[in-house]
Amino acid sequence: MARVLVLGGGLAGLSSALALGQSGHQVTLLESRPFPGGRASSYPLPADDSGELIDNCQHILLKCCVNLIDFYHRLGVLDRIRFHTGFYFIEPGGRISVFRRGVLPAPLHFSESFASLRFLNLRDKLGIARALLALRRERHTRPGLDEITMLDWLREKRQSPRAIQRFWRQILVSAINEELDRMAASHGFQVCWLGFLAAADSYEMGIPDLPLSELYAPARWQPFPTIDLRFRHSARRIVFEHGRVAGVQTDSDTLTADHYISALPFHVLPAVAPELTLDYSPFEHSPITGIHLWFDRPVTILPHATFLDRTIQWMYNKRGGRYLTLVVSASRSLVAMSRQQVLDLALRELAEFLPAVRQATLEKAHVVKEVRATFSARPGLEELRPIQQTAVPNFSLAGDWTRSGWPSTMEGAVRSGYLAAEHAAAALGAPARFLLPDIA
Ligand SMILES: Cc1cc2nc3c(=O)[nH]c(=O)nc-3n(C[C@H](O)[C@H](O)[C@H](O)COP(=O)(O)OP(=O)(O)OC[C@H]3O[C@@H](n4cnc5c(N)ncnc54)[C@H](O)[C@@H]3O)c2cc1C
Structure with missing residues (x-):
């Protein structure tokens, strides 16, 4: 059984580990944090004794994300994703329009x-x-x-x-x-x-019905004894010798394998593998801000909605209309604001769309500014993204930033993980196909 060492337990690393582990390889995955999921994960609400787990930000998928759906299926959690068929657009003042498929065929x-x-x-x-x-x-x-x-x-x-x-x-x-x-x-x-x-149902929006990290919690991996997930294990240095990877140094020892996959973000890799001659300069980050609000009473019955003409773009109803998550993508205008300024803006705007907010009392709030949320999918970048196969025969690259054909998304991360796993499998003499083609 060939041994593979995967660095990074975000969706790219988890998906390559799962694909290879299910194909009979012995996989060890090192993740520096105490939980899996990377940017798509959850943690206990800081300074709060309720023990409530919150997602670092609401993550959604569309039904056209076939590789992410395949990953959830392989892990046995696809039934925890709820697909919604209507999108609610709300204008300031509260007028709602619903966008959903009708009886005619695509397109x-x-x-x-x-x-x-x-x-x-x-x-x-x-x-x-x-x-x-x-x-x-x-x-x-x-x-x-x-x-x-x-x-x-x-x-x-x-x-x-x-x-x-x-x-x-x-x-x-x-x-x-x-x-x-x-x-x-x-x-x-x-x-x-x-x-x-392309298809009549591909727009349906999938939302997990449990915190993100619980989707891929360690217990979910018990059916896969060939996969060893090690949390709180940082890769400090990839050791290259004679044009191959010879091992990976951690804080305590050096681990060796037959093949190595880096699923580390592009801002981490240069320090861990300075020998790699990759050009990281075309990559810039684009921020996302998530605002979690808990009210003393329900303020909406909608499951989610998108808000027109204001800063806040999306609202997700997390629990009975009392706990809402608001999302602002490409949120450069919020990055320099204080927490209180962000909250004041969010509550002011929210009241324009959901009038019940005016009567409600805010019980607690949490603001997450993810400055390194995704890479900026700017013109000219696509052909500069590195492919998963590298010049080092026993080393592959994964991560949403590698060339997956998709922008920085969970689907892009899983696609990169499957492509890296395909490269690893071929290099180990057991070629396999994991990537599913796009729906059209
Ligand atoms: C706020 C926010 C909202 C988003 N919303 C959506 C959405 O709605 N839909 C969607 O599809 N996508 C969304 N995305 C994008 C999506 O989360 C990412 O594209 C995807 O999760 C990236 O996965 P990855 O595995 O490539 O990278 P990461 O998730 O960054 O994984 C890298 C992992 O490597 C670990 N690591 C770092 N250094 C080391 C080291 N030295 N040793 C070991 N481990 C290390 C990190 O802890 C991390 O777990 C969002 C992202 C953010 C931040």
């Missing part, structure tokens, strides 16, 4: 609910429909979509300012965690095509 499945959206006028809607048709046509035919921004493309298609602000920006900034004028058009195309046009 016309949103026709009825799109026509009924109240926050766009007829001209905006005709323009958006025209642009979606162009997107479907240009997806394979137009060169250089990675070289221009999504905003360049939308302007070229003469989208109205309202359509850009209330439709395109509202959907894409949260999906890609970048502003329209900084994101490559290729990523905007991918979200619109896979999520909203």
Whole structure:
């Protein structure tokens, strides 16, 4: 049985460990923190004796995330993901429009609910429909979509300012965690095509019904005795000798294996493996801010909603309308604010969308600014992302930042993990396929 050492217990590392462990390899995974999941994880609410676990931020997937869904299935937790079929758009003042599929087949499945959206006028809607048709046509035919921004493309298609602000920006900034004028058009195309046009159910939004870290808690790995997850174990240094990895130094010893996979973030790898001649300079971070609010009474009955024309973009109802999580993607404007300033802004805006907030008392609150949430999916980056196969024969790379074909998402992380596992399996003389193709 070949031995594989995986560094990093985020989704990229966990998925490569699971794929290889299920294929009969002996896998050891080192994770520096006391729990799995990396950026998609949970921890006890600080300075609170309730023992409540909170996600570092709400994480959602769409049904087109086939590799992430496969990972959940392999781990036996797919039944803990609830898929929602309606998206609620709320305007300041509280008017709600619902976006859900109707009776027509894809790509016309949103026709009825799109026509009924109240926050766009007829001209905006005709323009958006025209642009979606162009997107479907240009997806394979137009060169250089990675070289221009999504905003360049939308302007070229003469989208109205309202359509850009209330439709395109509202959907894409949260999906890609970048502003329209900084994101490559290729990523905007991918979200619109896979999520909203390619299949009638691919837009359905999956939300775990338990804290993220419990999805991949150590007990879930008991059916896989060939996988050894070691928490509080940091990789200090990857040792290279004669063009191969000879071992990995931790605080206490040096571990050896037949093959090694780094699933470490791009800002960590240079210190752990300075010998690697990778160019990290094209990578920049884009922040996400999560705001957790607990009220003394229910303030909404909606399961989630997206808020138009304000800073707060999404609301998730975590428990009975009393515990809400708010999310702001590409949240550069919030990074410099104090916790209190963020909370004041959030409560002010929330009351515009959910009037019941005005009568409610805030019992506790928690603000998480993830400054290194994702990489910025800017034009020109795609071809600079390293592939999983490296020049070192017994060493593969994983991580959402490696070239997965997807932006920085849980699906991108799992895709990179499966690709790295495929490279490892081939290098160990037991080729295997783990990556599932996109739905279209
Ligand atoms: C606030 C926020 C909201 C997000 N929302 C969504 C969402 O809704 N949907 C979505 O699809 N994606 C979302 N993402 C993105 C998603 O979380 C990431 O793309 C994905 O989890 C990255 O996984 P990864 O394994 O590549 O990296 P990471 O999760 O960063 O994993 C790397 C791991 O390596 C460990 N590590 C670091 N150094 C060492 C070392 N020296 N030795 C051992 N271990 C080490 C870290 O502790 C970490 O566990 C969000 C991200 C954030 C931060």
